[in-house]
Amino acid sequence: MTEQQQKVALITGGSRGQGASHAEALAAVGWRVIIADVLDKEGEKTAAALAEKGLSVRYLNLDVTNETAWAKAIADIERHEGGLDSLVNNAGIIRVTPLNELELREWDLILKVNTTSVLLGMKAAFPALSRRGGGTIVNVASTAAHRGAEAYGAYSASKAAVLALTRAAALEYAPHNIRVNSISPGGVETPMNNDEPQGGTSSSAPLGRRARPNEISPLVVYLASDASSYATGADFLIDGGVTVR
Template identity: 55%
Template sequence: MSTHPSTPAGARLSGRTVLITGGARGQGASHAERLASEGARVLACDVLDDAGKATATRLQEAGLDVEYMHLDVTSPDDWARAVQHARTATGRLDVLVNNAGIIHVNPLLEERAEDWNATLSVNVTGPLLGIQAAAPLMRENGGGSVINVASIFGVVGAAGYVAYCASKGALIALTKTAALELAADGIRVNALCPGGVSTPMNEHEKEGGVIPQTPMGRRAHVREISGAVAFLASDDSSFTTGTEMIIDGGFLAH
Protein backbone atom coordinates (compact mmCIF):
# COMPACT_ATOMS: atom_id res chain seq x y z
CA MET A 1 0.00 0.00 0.00
CA SER A 2 1.20 3.50 -0.67
CA THR A 3 2.63 5.51 2.20
CA HIS A 4 0.25 7.97 3.83
CA PRO A 5 1.00 10.73 6.35
CA SER A 6 0.62 9.66 9.96
CA THR A 7 -2.90 10.06 11.29
CA PRO A 8 -4.29 10.35 14.82
CA ALA A 9 -5.19 7.20 16.73
CA GLY A 10 -8.51 5.94 15.47
CA ALA A 11 -7.96 7.46 12.02
CA ARG A 12 -5.57 4.98 10.43
CA LEU A 13 -7.52 5.10 7.18
CA SER A 14 -7.88 8.86 6.81
CA GLY A 15 -7.94 9.88 3.15
CA ARG A 16 -8.53 6.36 1.86
CA THR A 17 -11.37 5.02 -0.21
CA VAL A 18 -12.85 1.62 0.59
CA LEU A 19 -15.29 -0.57 -1.35
CA ILE A 20 -17.13 -3.29 0.60
CA THR A 21 -19.41 -5.89 -0.96
CA GLY A 22 -22.27 -7.39 1.00
CA GLY A 23 -22.31 -4.11 2.89
CA ALA A 24 -26.04 -3.83 3.53
CA ARG A 25 -26.17 -5.77 6.77
CA GLY A 26 -24.36 -8.17 9.07
CA GLN A 27 -20.59 -8.37 8.80
CA GLY A 28 -20.44 -6.04 5.80
CA ALA A 29 -22.31 -3.27 7.58
CA SER A 30 -20.08 -3.71 10.62
CA HIS A 31 -16.96 -3.48 8.44
CA ALA A 32 -18.30 -0.32 6.81
CA GLU A 33 -18.89 1.26 10.21
CA ARG A 34 -15.44 0.30 11.55
CA LEU A 35 -13.46 1.44 8.51
CA ALA A 36 -15.40 4.70 8.26
CA SER A 37 -14.80 5.30 11.97
CA GLU A 38 -11.07 5.01 11.20
CA GLY A 39 -11.35 7.82 8.68
CA ALA A 40 -12.10 6.05 5.42
CA ARG A 41 -14.62 7.04 2.80
CA VAL A 42 -16.66 3.86 2.36
CA LEU A 43 -18.68 2.69 -0.61
CA ALA A 44 -20.94 -0.05 0.77
CA CYS A 45 -22.31 -2.23 -2.03
CA ASP A 46 -24.96 -4.94 -2.14
CA VAL A 47 -27.99 -6.19 -4.05
CA LEU A 48 -30.23 -5.55 -1.01
CA ASP A 49 -30.96 -1.96 -1.90
CA ASP A 50 -33.46 -1.10 0.85
CA ALA A 51 -31.26 -2.52 3.60
CA GLY A 52 -28.16 -0.96 2.06
CA LYS A 53 -29.68 2.50 1.87
CA ALA A 54 -30.92 2.20 5.44
CA THR A 55 -27.45 1.20 6.67
CA ALA A 56 -25.80 4.06 4.81
CA THR A 57 -28.32 6.54 6.21
CA ARG A 58 -27.80 5.27 9.75
CA LEU A 59 -24.03 5.58 9.47
CA GLN A 60 -24.24 9.00 7.82
CA GLU A 61 -26.41 10.20 10.69
CA ALA A 62 -23.64 9.02 13.01
CA GLY A 63 -21.25 11.29 11.15
CA LEU A 64 -19.53 8.62 9.07
CA ASP A 65 -18.65 8.91 5.37
CA VAL A 66 -20.57 5.95 3.97
CA GLU A 67 -22.42 5.76 0.67
CA TYR A 68 -24.51 2.91 -0.69
CA MET A 69 -24.36 1.60 -4.25
CA HIS A 70 -26.05 -1.36 -5.94
CA LEU A 71 -23.55 -4.05 -6.96
CA ASP A 72 -24.15 -7.62 -8.08
CA VAL A 73 -20.73 -9.20 -7.61
CA THR A 74 -21.33 -11.64 -10.46
CA SER A 75 -21.72 -8.76 -12.95
CA PRO A 76 -18.57 -7.34 -14.58
CA ASP A 77 -20.59 -4.28 -15.62
CA ASP A 78 -21.63 -3.59 -12.02
CA TRP A 79 -18.02 -3.88 -10.91
CA ALA A 80 -16.91 -1.47 -13.62
CA ARG A 81 -19.55 1.06 -12.53
CA ALA A 82 -18.60 0.81 -8.87
CA VAL A 83 -14.89 1.28 -9.49
CA GLN A 84 -15.59 4.15 -11.88
CA HIS A 85 -17.73 5.74 -9.19
CA ALA A 86 -14.80 5.56 -6.78
CA ARG A 87 -12.52 7.07 -9.41
CA THR A 88 -14.93 9.92 -10.09
CA ALA A 89 -15.66 10.59 -6.42
CA THR A 90 -12.16 10.43 -4.95
CA GLY A 91 -9.72 9.49 -7.71
CA ARG A 92 -8.59 6.43 -5.80
CA LEU A 93 -9.44 3.02 -4.37
CA ASP A 94 -7.27 1.85 -1.50
CA VAL A 95 -9.15 -1.09 0.00
CA LEU A 96 -11.45 -3.75 -1.44
CA VAL A 97 -13.32 -5.98 1.00
CA ASN A 98 -14.82 -8.96 -0.82
CA ASN A 99 -17.37 -9.78 1.86
CA ALA A 100 -20.46 -10.80 -0.16
CA GLY A 101 -21.23 -14.49 0.01
CA ILE A 102 -24.00 -17.06 -0.01
CA ILE A 103 -24.46 -20.41 1.66
CA HIS A 104 -26.74 -23.38 1.23
CA VAL A 105 -26.88 -26.86 2.73
CA ASN A 106 -27.03 -30.09 0.74
CA PRO A 107 -25.37 -33.51 1.09
CA LEU A 108 -22.59 -34.04 -1.44
CA LEU A 109 -24.38 -36.80 -3.35
CA GLU A 110 -27.52 -34.66 -3.62
CA GLU A 111 -25.81 -31.40 -4.62
CA ARG A 112 -27.37 -29.88 -7.72
CA ALA A 113 -25.27 -28.28 -10.41
CA GLU A 114 -27.32 -25.09 -10.36
CA ASP A 115 -26.79 -24.60 -6.59
CA TRP A 116 -23.09 -25.44 -6.88
CA ASN A 117 -22.62 -22.99 -9.74
CA ALA A 118 -24.55 -20.21 -7.99
CA THR A 119 -22.47 -20.58 -4.83
CA LEU A 120 -19.16 -20.51 -6.65
CA SER A 121 -20.32 -17.63 -8.84
CA VAL A 122 -20.91 -15.36 -5.84
CA ASN A 123 -18.22 -16.66 -3.48
CA VAL A 124 -15.31 -17.07 -5.91
CA THR A 125 -16.05 -15.48 -9.27
CA GLY A 126 -17.33 -12.32 -7.54
CA PRO A 127 -14.02 -11.67 -5.75
CA LEU A 128 -12.09 -12.47 -8.94
CA LEU A 129 -14.09 -9.90 -10.88
CA GLY A 130 -13.67 -7.42 -8.04
CA ILE A 131 -9.90 -7.76 -7.98
CA GLN A 132 -9.72 -7.45 -11.77
CA ALA A 133 -11.81 -4.27 -11.65
CA ALA A 134 -10.10 -2.68 -8.64
CA ALA A 135 -6.43 -3.47 -9.21
CA PRO A 136 -5.78 -0.94 -12.01
CA LEU A 137 -7.06 1.97 -9.91
CA MET A 138 -5.17 0.73 -6.86
CA ARG A 139 -2.00 0.49 -8.93
CA GLU A 140 -2.36 4.08 -10.13
CA ASN A 141 -2.16 5.30 -6.53
CA GLY A 142 0.73 3.12 -5.45
CA GLY A 143 -1.08 0.04 -4.19
CA GLY A 144 -3.79 -1.08 -1.84
CA SER A 145 -5.23 -3.90 0.21
CA VAL A 146 -7.67 -6.60 -0.87
CA ILE A 147 -9.41 -8.52 1.91
CA ASN A 148 -11.28 -11.68 0.91
CA VAL A 149 -13.71 -13.00 3.50
CA ALA A 150 -13.34 -16.78 3.40
CA SER A 151 -14.15 -19.17 6.26
CA ILE A 152 -12.69 -21.84 8.50
CA PHE A 153 -14.66 -24.13 6.20
CA GLY A 154 -12.31 -23.20 3.40
CA VAL A 155 -9.57 -24.81 5.51
CA VAL A 156 -11.45 -27.87 6.76
CA GLY A 157 -14.58 -29.60 5.55
CA ALA A 158 -18.12 -29.51 6.91
CA ALA A 159 -20.63 -32.23 6.13
CA GLY A 160 -23.55 -30.92 4.11
CA TYR A 161 -21.72 -27.80 2.92
CA VAL A 162 -19.87 -29.12 -0.11
CA ALA A 163 -20.39 -26.08 -2.36
CA TYR A 164 -19.72 -23.59 0.42
CA CYS A 165 -16.53 -25.35 1.55
CA ALA A 166 -15.30 -25.70 -2.02
CA SER A 167 -15.98 -22.04 -2.73
CA LYS A 168 -14.16 -20.81 0.37
CA GLY A 169 -11.22 -23.13 -0.27
CA ALA A 170 -11.03 -21.75 -3.80
CA LEU A 171 -11.19 -18.21 -2.44
CA ILE A 172 -8.15 -18.90 -0.24
CA ALA A 173 -6.26 -20.25 -3.26
CA LEU A 174 -7.32 -17.19 -5.28
CA THR A 175 -6.03 -15.00 -2.45
CA LYS A 176 -2.57 -16.57 -2.53
CA THR A 177 -2.30 -16.39 -6.31
CA ALA A 178 -3.44 -12.76 -6.40
CA ALA A 179 -0.94 -11.88 -3.66
CA LEU A 180 1.89 -13.32 -5.76
CA GLU A 181 0.82 -11.60 -8.96
CA LEU A 182 0.01 -8.20 -7.47
CA ALA A 183 2.83 -7.75 -4.95
CA ALA A 184 4.94 -5.82 -7.44
CA ASP A 185 2.09 -3.30 -7.77
CA GLY A 186 2.02 -2.70 -4.02
CA ILE A 187 -1.30 -4.52 -3.68
CA ARG A 188 -1.58 -6.85 -0.70
CA VAL A 189 -4.18 -9.64 -0.78
CA ASN A 190 -5.23 -11.56 2.32
CA ALA A 191 -8.07 -13.82 3.41
CA LEU A 192 -10.07 -13.73 6.62
CA CYS A 193 -11.30 -17.09 7.88
CA PRO A 194 -13.96 -16.51 10.55
CA GLY A 195 -15.50 -19.27 12.57
CA GLY A 196 -19.01 -18.85 13.91
CA VAL A 197 -20.19 -15.24 13.89
CA SER A 198 -23.28 -13.88 15.65
CA THR A 199 -25.96 -12.53 13.36
CA PRO A 200 -29.51 -11.38 14.10
CA MET A 201 -30.64 -14.90 13.25
CA ASN A 202 -28.47 -16.73 15.76
CA GLU A 203 -27.22 -14.24 18.36
CA HIS A 204 -29.73 -15.40 20.98
CA GLU A 205 -29.01 -19.11 20.52
CA LYS A 206 -26.94 -20.59 23.33
CA GLU A 207 -26.03 -23.82 21.56
CA GLY A 208 -25.73 -25.20 18.08
CA GLY A 209 -23.63 -24.63 15.02
CA VAL A 210 -19.89 -24.58 15.71
CA ILE A 211 -20.22 -23.48 19.35
CA PRO A 212 -19.80 -26.97 20.90
CA GLN A 213 -16.45 -27.36 19.04
CA THR A 214 -15.26 -23.80 19.76
CA PRO A 215 -12.98 -23.66 22.83
CA MET A 216 -14.08 -20.10 23.65
CA GLY A 217 -17.65 -21.41 23.83
CA ARG A 218 -19.34 -18.72 21.77
CA ARG A 219 -19.60 -17.11 18.36
CA ALA A 220 -17.65 -13.99 17.43
CA HIS A 221 -19.40 -10.66 17.48
CA VAL A 222 -19.26 -8.95 14.10
CA ARG A 223 -17.13 -6.21 15.68
CA GLU A 224 -14.42 -8.78 16.37
CA ILE A 225 -14.21 -9.61 12.68
CA SER A 226 -14.26 -5.92 11.76
CA GLY A 227 -11.20 -5.31 13.92
CA ALA A 228 -9.24 -7.76 11.78
CA VAL A 229 -10.54 -6.10 8.61
CA ALA A 230 -9.32 -2.73 9.90
CA PHE A 231 -5.88 -4.20 10.61
CA LEU A 232 -5.56 -5.67 7.11
CA ALA A 233 -6.85 -2.45 5.55
CA SER A 234 -4.26 -0.31 7.34
CA ASP A 235 -0.49 0.08 7.13
CA ASP A 236 -0.25 -1.86 10.38
CA SER A 237 -0.31 -4.94 8.13
CA SER A 238 2.10 -3.52 5.54
CA PHE A 239 4.20 -6.72 5.40
CA THR A 240 1.25 -9.11 5.42
CA THR A 241 0.10 -10.64 2.15
CA GLY A 242 -0.96 -14.00 0.78
CA THR A 243 -2.08 -15.39 4.11
CA GLU A 244 -5.21 -16.51 5.95
CA MET A 245 -6.11 -14.81 9.22
CA ILE A 246 -8.03 -17.32 11.34
CA ILE A 247 -10.62 -15.78 13.71
CA ASP A 248 -12.41 -18.78 15.16
CA GLY A 249 -12.23 -18.82 18.96
CA GLY A 250 -9.86 -21.80 18.77
CA PHE A 251 -12.01 -24.02 16.53
CA LEU A 252 -9.10 -25.10 14.31
CA ALA A 253 -6.75 -25.65 17.26
CA HIS A 254 -8.18 -29.14 17.80
Protein backbone atom coordinates in the same frame (compact mmCIF):
# COMPACT_ATOMS: atom_id res chain seq x y z
CA MET B 1 -7.33 15.80 6.82
CA THR B 2 -4.73 13.10 7.41
CA GLU B 3 -3.54 10.55 4.90
CA GLN B 4 -5.51 7.87 6.76
CA GLN B 5 -8.69 9.93 6.59
CA GLN B 6 -8.36 10.27 2.84
CA LYS B 7 -8.36 6.54 2.17
CA VAL B 8 -11.28 4.91 0.39
CA ALA B 9 -12.60 1.39 0.86
CA LEU B 10 -15.20 -0.63 -1.00
CA ILE B 11 -16.94 -3.37 0.98
CA THR B 12 -19.17 -5.86 -0.82
CA GLY B 13 -22.11 -7.40 0.97
CA GLY B 14 -22.06 -4.28 3.11
CA SER B 15 -25.74 -3.75 3.75
CA ARG B 16 -25.83 -5.87 6.90
CA GLY B 17 -23.95 -8.36 9.06
CA GLN B 18 -20.18 -8.48 8.84
CA GLY B 19 -20.02 -6.05 5.93
CA ALA B 20 -21.91 -3.35 7.78
CA SER B 21 -19.72 -3.86 10.84
CA HIS B 22 -16.54 -3.63 8.77
CA ALA B 23 -17.83 -0.44 7.17
CA GLU B 24 -18.47 1.16 10.53
CA ALA B 25 -15.06 0.12 11.85
CA LEU B 26 -13.17 1.52 8.87
CA ALA B 27 -15.20 4.72 8.77
CA ALA B 28 -14.66 5.18 12.51
CA VAL B 29 -10.90 5.47 11.93
CA GLY B 30 -11.34 7.97 9.13
CA TRP B 31 -11.87 5.99 5.93
CA ARG B 32 -14.40 6.94 3.30
CA VAL B 33 -16.40 3.76 2.81
CA ILE B 34 -18.67 2.55 0.04
CA ILE B 35 -20.89 -0.36 0.96
CA ALA B 36 -22.07 -2.33 -2.05
CA ASP B 37 -24.87 -4.87 -2.24
CA VAL B 38 -28.02 -5.90 -4.10
CA LEU B 39 -30.12 -5.36 -0.96
CA ASP B 40 -30.87 -1.75 -1.76
CA LYS B 41 -33.30 -0.92 1.04
CA GLU B 42 -31.07 -2.43 3.72
CA GLY B 43 -27.97 -0.87 2.18
CA GLU B 44 -29.45 2.61 2.05
CA LYS B 45 -30.68 2.23 5.62
CA THR B 46 -27.27 1.10 6.87
CA ALA B 47 -25.46 3.91 5.07
CA ALA B 48 -27.89 6.48 6.44
CA ALA B 49 -27.54 5.16 9.98
CA LEU B 50 -23.75 5.32 9.82
CA ALA B 51 -23.86 8.78 8.24
CA GLU B 52 -26.01 9.94 11.16
CA LYS B 53 -23.09 8.95 13.40
CA GLY B 54 -20.90 11.33 11.43
CA LEU B 55 -19.20 8.59 9.44
CA SER B 56 -18.38 8.85 5.74
CA VAL B 57 -20.36 5.94 4.28
CA ARG B 58 -22.48 5.69 1.18
CA TYR B 59 -24.33 2.87 -0.54
CA LEU B 60 -23.81 1.58 -4.07
CA ASN B 61 -25.80 -1.12 -5.84
CA LEU B 62 -23.52 -3.89 -7.10
CA ASP B 63 -24.19 -7.39 -8.36
CA VAL B 64 -20.84 -8.96 -7.52
CA THR B 65 -21.37 -11.75 -10.05
CA ASN B 66 -21.58 -9.30 -12.97
CA GLU B 67 -18.31 -8.15 -14.54
CA THR B 68 -19.89 -5.10 -16.18
CA ALA B 69 -21.41 -4.05 -12.87
CA TRP B 70 -17.99 -4.21 -11.25
CA ALA B 71 -16.49 -1.95 -13.91
CA LYS B 72 -19.28 0.58 -13.40
CA ALA B 73 -18.91 0.50 -9.62
CA ILE B 74 -15.16 1.13 -9.68
CA ALA B 75 -15.63 3.95 -12.20
CA ASP B 76 -18.29 5.49 -9.96
CA ILE B 77 -15.97 5.36 -6.95
CA GLU B 78 -13.06 6.91 -8.82
CA ARG B 79 -15.37 9.64 -10.07
CA HIS B 80 -16.93 10.48 -6.68
CA GLU B 81 -14.20 9.60 -4.17
CA GLY B 82 -11.18 10.20 -6.40
CA GLY B 83 -9.75 6.70 -6.10
CA LEU B 84 -9.75 3.39 -4.26
CA ASP B 85 -7.32 2.17 -1.59
CA SER B 86 -8.87 -1.05 -0.35
CA LEU B 87 -11.34 -3.69 -1.51
CA VAL B 88 -13.00 -5.97 1.01
CA ASN B 89 -14.57 -8.93 -0.79
CA ASN B 90 -17.12 -9.78 1.87
CA ALA B 91 -20.23 -10.74 -0.16
CA GLY B 92 -21.26 -14.35 0.17
CA ILE B 93 -24.05 -16.84 0.64
CA ILE B 94 -24.34 -20.08 2.53
CA ARG B 95 -26.33 -23.24 1.84
CA VAL B 96 -26.46 -26.35 4.01
CA THR B 97 -27.05 -29.32 1.71
CA PRO B 98 -25.58 -32.85 1.77
CA LEU B 99 -23.51 -33.59 -1.32
CA ASN B 100 -25.85 -36.32 -2.58
CA GLU B 101 -28.73 -33.85 -2.47
CA LEU B 102 -26.80 -30.93 -3.94
CA GLU B 103 -28.19 -29.77 -7.28
CA LEU B 104 -25.88 -28.36 -9.91
CA ARG B 105 -27.74 -25.03 -9.95
CA GLU B 106 -27.14 -24.62 -6.21
CA TRP B 107 -23.45 -25.50 -6.62
CA ASP B 108 -23.12 -23.01 -9.47
CA LEU B 109 -24.80 -20.25 -7.46
CA ILE B 110 -22.56 -20.75 -4.42
CA LEU B 111 -19.41 -20.76 -6.52
CA LYS B 112 -20.58 -17.73 -8.49
CA VAL B 113 -21.37 -15.59 -5.45
CA ASN B 114 -18.60 -16.74 -3.13
CA THR B 115 -15.70 -17.33 -5.50
CA THR B 116 -16.23 -15.83 -8.95
CA SER B 117 -17.16 -12.52 -7.31
CA VAL B 118 -13.76 -12.42 -5.61
CA LEU B 119 -11.98 -12.91 -8.93
CA LEU B 120 -14.11 -10.24 -10.62
CA GLY B 121 -13.59 -7.84 -7.73
CA MET B 122 -9.83 -8.19 -7.72
CA LYS B 123 -9.63 -7.77 -11.50
CA ALA B 124 -11.85 -4.69 -11.44
CA ALA B 125 -10.09 -3.07 -8.48
CA PHE B 126 -6.54 -3.73 -9.65
CA PRO B 127 -6.27 -0.75 -12.06
CA ALA B 128 -7.80 1.64 -9.53
CA LEU B 129 -5.52 0.46 -6.73
CA SER B 130 -2.54 0.73 -9.06
CA ARG B 131 -3.43 4.29 -9.93
CA ARG B 132 -3.20 5.12 -6.19
CA GLY B 133 0.31 3.64 -6.06
CA GLY B 134 -0.88 0.48 -4.35
CA GLY B 135 -3.45 -0.67 -1.84
CA THR B 136 -4.98 -3.67 -0.16
CA ILE B 137 -7.47 -6.42 -0.84
CA VAL B 138 -9.10 -8.41 1.95
CA ASN B 139 -10.95 -11.55 0.89
CA VAL B 140 -13.37 -13.13 3.34
CA ALA B 141 -13.00 -16.90 3.39
CA SER B 142 -14.13 -19.19 6.23
CA THR B 143 -12.99 -21.89 8.62
CA ALA B 144 -15.03 -24.14 6.31
CA ALA B 145 -12.06 -23.86 3.93
CA HIS B 146 -9.83 -25.46 6.57
CA ARG B 147 -11.90 -28.34 7.96
CA GLY B 148 -14.57 -30.80 6.96
CA ALA B 149 -18.21 -30.13 7.78
CA GLU B 150 -21.16 -32.28 6.80
CA ALA B 151 -23.55 -30.61 4.35
CA TYR B 152 -21.14 -27.72 3.79
CA GLY B 153 -19.30 -29.26 0.84
CA ALA B 154 -20.18 -26.61 -1.73
CA TYR B 155 -19.65 -23.75 0.70
CA SER B 156 -16.32 -25.21 1.84
CA ALA B 157 -15.16 -25.62 -1.75
CA SER B 158 -16.09 -22.04 -2.59
CA LYS B 159 -14.14 -20.67 0.35
CA ALA B 160 -11.12 -22.92 -0.21
CA ALA B 161 -10.96 -21.47 -3.71
CA VAL B 162 -10.89 -17.97 -2.17
CA LEU B 163 -7.72 -18.95 -0.31
CA ALA B 164 -6.11 -20.12 -3.55
CA LEU B 165 -7.09 -16.94 -5.37
CA THR B 166 -5.71 -14.85 -2.51
CA ARG B 167 -2.31 -16.54 -2.68
CA ALA B 168 -2.08 -16.20 -6.46
CA ALA B 169 -3.13 -12.55 -6.40
CA ALA B 170 -0.66 -11.77 -3.63
CA LEU B 171 2.19 -12.98 -5.84
CA GLU B 172 0.95 -11.27 -8.99
CA TYR B 173 0.04 -7.96 -7.36
CA ALA B 174 3.06 -7.54 -5.05
CA PRO B 175 5.15 -5.75 -7.72
CA HIS B 176 2.36 -3.17 -7.87
CA ASN B 177 2.42 -2.56 -4.10
CA ILE B 178 -0.96 -4.23 -3.68
CA ARG B 179 -1.22 -6.59 -0.73
CA VAL B 180 -3.81 -9.37 -0.76
CA ASN B 181 -4.82 -11.30 2.36
CA SER B 182 -7.79 -13.30 3.53
CA ILE B 183 -9.59 -13.86 6.80
CA SER B 184 -11.29 -17.07 7.86
CA PRO B 185 -13.98 -16.40 10.45
CA GLY B 186 -15.79 -19.19 12.22
CA GLY B 187 -19.52 -18.92 12.76
CA VAL B 188 -20.64 -15.30 13.10
CA GLU B 189 -23.94 -13.96 14.38
CA THR B 190 -25.32 -12.47 11.17
CA PRO B 191 -28.60 -12.67 9.20
CA MET B 192 -26.87 -14.88 6.60
CA ASN B 193 -26.44 -17.58 9.22
CA ASN B 194 -30.06 -17.64 10.36
CA ASP B 195 -30.78 -20.78 8.33
CA GLU B 196 -27.81 -22.68 9.71
CA PRO B 197 -28.06 -25.21 12.52
CA GLN B 198 -27.46 -23.49 15.85
CA GLY B 199 -23.78 -22.64 16.10
CA GLY B 200 -23.19 -23.45 12.45
CA THR B 201 -19.70 -24.72 11.81
CA SER B 202 -18.56 -23.26 15.14
CA SER B 203 -20.83 -25.25 17.45
CA SER B 204 -17.73 -27.01 18.82
CA ALA B 205 -15.58 -23.88 19.21
CA PRO B 206 -13.65 -23.84 22.49
CA LEU B 207 -15.14 -20.42 23.23
CA GLY B 208 -18.56 -22.04 22.89
CA ARG B 209 -20.35 -19.44 20.79
CA ARG B 210 -20.50 -17.63 17.48
CA ALA B 211 -18.53 -14.46 16.99
CA ARG B 212 -20.08 -11.03 17.00
CA PRO B 213 -19.38 -9.08 13.78
CA ASN B 214 -17.56 -6.36 15.69
CA GLU B 215 -15.06 -8.98 16.87
CA ILE B 216 -14.08 -9.63 13.25
CA SER B 217 -13.94 -6.01 12.06
CA PRO B 218 -10.70 -4.94 13.82
CA LEU B 219 -8.85 -7.60 11.82
CA VAL B 220 -10.30 -6.19 8.60
CA VAL B 221 -9.18 -2.69 9.59
CA TYR B 222 -5.69 -4.01 10.30
CA LEU B 223 -5.37 -5.79 6.96
CA ALA B 224 -6.83 -2.89 4.99
CA SER B 225 -4.45 -0.38 6.57
CA ASP B 226 -0.72 0.29 6.51
CA ALA B 227 -0.46 -1.35 9.92
CA SER B 228 -0.22 -4.69 8.08
CA SER B 229 2.36 -3.39 5.61
CA TYR B 230 4.42 -6.61 5.57
CA ALA B 231 1.52 -9.05 5.38
CA THR B 232 0.46 -10.48 2.05
CA GLY B 233 -0.74 -13.85 0.80
CA ALA B 234 -1.72 -14.88 4.31
CA ASP B 235 -4.94 -16.21 5.79
CA PHE B 236 -5.90 -15.05 9.26
CA LEU B 237 -8.08 -17.38 11.33
CA ILE B 238 -10.51 -15.74 13.75
CA ASP B 239 -12.71 -18.55 14.91
CA GLY B 240 -12.95 -18.91 18.67
CA GLY B 241 -10.43 -21.75 18.47
CA VAL B 242 -12.53 -24.06 16.30
CA THR B 243 -9.62 -25.04 14.05
CA VAL B 244 -7.37 -25.83 17.01
CA ARG B 245 -9.16 -29.15 17.59
